[in-house]
Amino acid sequence: MKYAIVNGERVEAEPGRTGECPCCGSEMVSRCGEVKVNHWAHKRKRDCDTYWENETEWHREWKDYFPEEWQETVLKDEDTGERHIADVRTGDGFVVEFQYSHIKPEEQRSRERFYKRMVWVLNGSRRKTDSKRFTKGFEDFRRTDQKGIFIVPFPDEAFHKAWTNSSVPVFFEFEECMGAVWGLLPGRKNGYAISLCVSKSQFVEFARSGKLFEKLKEISGNSKT
Numbered sequence: 194m195k196y197a198i199v200n201g202e203r204v205e206a207e208p209g210r211t212g213e214c215p216c217c218g219s220e221m222v223s224r225c226g227e228v229k230v231n232h233w234a235h236k237r238k239r240d241c242d243t244y245w246e247n248e249t250e251w252h253r254e255w256k257d258y259f260p261e262e263w264q265e266t267v268l269k270d271e272d273t274g275e276r277h278i279a280d281v282r283t284g285d286g287f288v289v290e291f292q293y294s295h296i297k298p299e300e301q302r303s304r305e306r307f308y309k310r311m312v313w314v315l316n317g318s319r320r321k322t323d324s325k326r327f328t329k330g331f332e333d334f335r336r337t338d339q340k341g342i343f344i345v346p347f348p349d350e351a352f353h354k355a356w357t358n359s360s361v362p363v364f365f366e367f368e369e370c371m372g373a374v375w376g377l378l379p380g381r382k383n384g385y386a387i388s389l390c391v392s393k394s395q396f397v398e399f400a401r402s403g404k405l406f407e408k409l410k411e412i413s414g415n416s417k418t
């Protein structure tokens with residue numbers, strides 16, 4: 194994790210420090226080396242956030258586009274007491290989760306149920322063939338009169354199948370196209386999906402200004418198939 198609690202404050206890992214986990218309250222130690230990004234780890238292996246994925250530079254870079262106080266927000270289900278650490282929770286209460294590696298379908302659905310108002314940002318090039326597949330699938334995309342918005346007749350042909358039935362918007366970042374993200378919106382109109390391409394900076398700007406979800410809703414509503 195990027196933050197632990199030290200003397201009541203959220204601080205980043207530095208060599209030789211200890212702190213408390215903001216999620217479960219147990220002891221954490223700093224891990225600072227050359228291979229992985231500086232981070233905090235639980236001193237004893239324990240069940241904390243079952244969703245937690247080891248952080249990479251990719252995660253850090255994405256998180257750091259957002260204000261510090263939005264990063265690693267602990268959220269609790271009041272009924273069950275279940276707690277998770279959202280990668281980013283925007284000022285208007287939406288969660289952005291960054292997923293670099295494979296995730297089991299059950300966990301994917303579980304996170305969507307837990308956070309409800311969320312979007313995914315995925316490493317779109319996890320497998321060697323993913324970008325190629327997208328390029329091929331893109332040939333069937335139909336442009337609309339709105340810039341960057343496309344109608345997708347066969348979403349399964351372009352995007353990773355594990356994500357095409359997601360109940361929330363999913364954004365893919367492909368290696369060949371690092372300046373932009375491709376979003377796939379949930380729901381289908383006459384069997385067709387809506388996709389939008391926005392630059393990374395636009396995505397961040399929408400999310401930071403609290404307009405991302407308004408924007409996505411507007412797009413789903415306006416796109417005629």
Ligand SMILES: [Zn+2]
Pocket residue numbers: 214215216217218219235241242
């Ligand atoms: Zn913990």
